[in-house]
Amino acid sequence: MRKLHLKNENYQYLEASFKEWLDILGYAESTVYNLPNHIRELLYYLEQNNINHIKQLDNQIIKEYYNCLKLRSNDRKGGALSNGSLNKHLQALYKFTDYLRQNGRIILPKLTIDWEQDDTGTIETLTPQEVKLLYKATRYYPRNVKHAKPEYFFEAIALRDCAILTIFYGCGLRRNEGYHLQVNDINFDRQILHVRKGKANKERFVPINKMNLNYLEEYVYDGRPILIKDKTESAFFIGERGKQLMAQSIAIRLKILQQRTDDIVLQEKNVRLHVLRHSIATHLLANGMPLENISRFLGHTSLESTQIYTHLIAQQDENL
Structure with a gap:
């Protein structure tokens, strides 16, 4: 500097x-x-x-x-x-x-300076097919093997891992937003997820489609009660020891799912929680959702932050 x-x-x-x-x-x-x-x-x-x-x-x-x-x-x-x-x-x-x-100091039109292409390469995203493989991998838990835990415990883990994909891909949450998520932040009747403290302390409401709602309901009502030890625990994600799943552990679970797939290309990608967020943004844009709606969905403070996905879509089209 x-x-x-x-x-x-x-x-x-x-x-x-x-x-x-x-x-x-x-x-x-x-x-x-x-x-x-x-x-x-x-x-x-x-x-x-x-x-x-x-x-x-x-x-x-x-x-x-x-x-x-x-x-x-x-x-x-x-x-x-x-x-x-x-x-x-x-x-x-x-x-x-x-x-x-x-602050009313000066009213300027929105800037129209394009972002520079990142020297480290393009933003990593997954294809819809690769996301499906990750969901499929949640069902690959141990069966017919003697473990200290019964099979229904691993079924609960599978439901939780499916919920991880749903929160970070299906709902597009940031890592910290997902980690701080509470059970009561999801209104199943209204099909809305409440992000109480997003980036820059901003809250937002994220709509949940029917398929994602089913995944979350299965975890909350069938999987989470098996994992949790203290019934007063309000954290959404629960670990194998019955307490809140730490942010690093959530990221590790995603890596485990990645390695469970039999897709070599997917296994070699640098799959992180934020890659799921990038992926849902590009998929929504490719399917015709207006940029303004995607910006609200992601909780961006300005439309400029979302416009990077239009450049990413254009780059992908050029490579076809």
Whole structure:
């Protein structure tokens, strides 16, 4: 990060206020630290170009600044900034303009700067067929073998693993959202899942289709009561020891399902919980769901965060 010093007191205040805004919204500590540092570069650019009041800022100036950013060197590694670094600056720009709008400081049209293709490769997703293989793998539990636990215990584990796929794929929850999920957060009558504390402390309601509702009902009413020891436990996911299943253990269960499949291509993929979320987003978009609906479904704070899936669909089409 470049060590830039702002002389404009109004810009100093804006940077501090933006940081406080991110903190109040509940963003991660690293985000609260890094995004204002990126915005300091924008404010420094304004100073150097005699743009001394934030109300003079417009989208054209932001685009000119971003083009300069793409040309400047990486202070630590040399060469140009990586696409990943540029995307972090873009994230800061999109959030900063949101901050300016919401605080009434300046009303800017939505930015239309495309995200850079990630240097590490495209976003990993699964095909619908691969997702079906994971669901099928939940039924591959030990049978006709002497274990310390009876067969119905492993049947309960299978129902729980199926519920894991349903929450993170079928409902598109983030890892922490799924980990903190409570039994009472699912309203089976209304077919709605309540995410009480999503990213940036935002809550949302996620619709559940009939098939996914059946999977969740089977776990809650048939599987979970077998696993749980303390009847007062409110956590949705229960582990083999009868207590809340930890986030890392949920991720491990997904890896186990992946290895149970007989699909070599699937087994070689880096399947993570967030890959399930990416997958449902691309599948919904490919099936014609409007981008705005997918954005609400995922709990994105802005439509720009969802637009990455349109680029992903386009890349997949080009590879066909």
